[in-house]
Amino acid sequence: MRKLVISLAALMVLLSVSGQALAAEEHVLAWDNFALRVLNVIIFIGIIWYAAGALIRKFFVGHKETVASELAELERLKNEAAEHLADVERRVAGVEQECEKLLSEGRAQAESLKAAILADAEKQAARILEQARRSAEQEGRSELDRIRAGLADEIIKAMEEGLTKRLGEAEHQKLIDKSLTKVVLQ
Secondary structure, three states: OHHHHHHHHHHHHHHHHHHHHHHHOOOOOOHHHHHHHHHHHHHHHHHHHHHHHHHHHHHHHHHHHHHHHHHHHHHHHHHHHHHHHHHHHHHHHHHHHHHHHHHHHHHHHHHHHHHHHHHHHHHHHHHHHHHHHHHHHHHHHHHHHHHHHHHHHHHHHHHHHHHHHHOOHHHHHHHHHHHHHHHHHO
């Protein structure tokens, strides 16, 4: 209340000084009217202060406490947010490290899989080559056997013709009998 009265007194002094400055320039103010109006304002403010001063004080004190509690709550929330941010940053860093680890493991698995596939392909190629070699050998043997059989048939045929031309029918029969006896005796 004292601050209000002091403020109003300072205002009155300021207005009176400004009034004297204006009077020097021959502008005259009605000081008696002005003083009554200022007194009226002071009385009005005093009545309001008397009637609602406690409520006004309580409002401003309560408001101050509310603002202080809100600031404390905001500070607490700010600290929690900073902790949460730090936790998220740690997790993000952990996720990045985990991603790098997974990528390196994936690369290693891919390389081992690639090596296994190449080794398997080389084994299959060796098997295919071995099968082709065996098949070629079998075909070669069968062709050789066929050629031998055909050659043996031609030789037998040629010998028969040669023997038939050289030997007569009687000599031919003797030779067959002689060969059969040798075969039976053995």
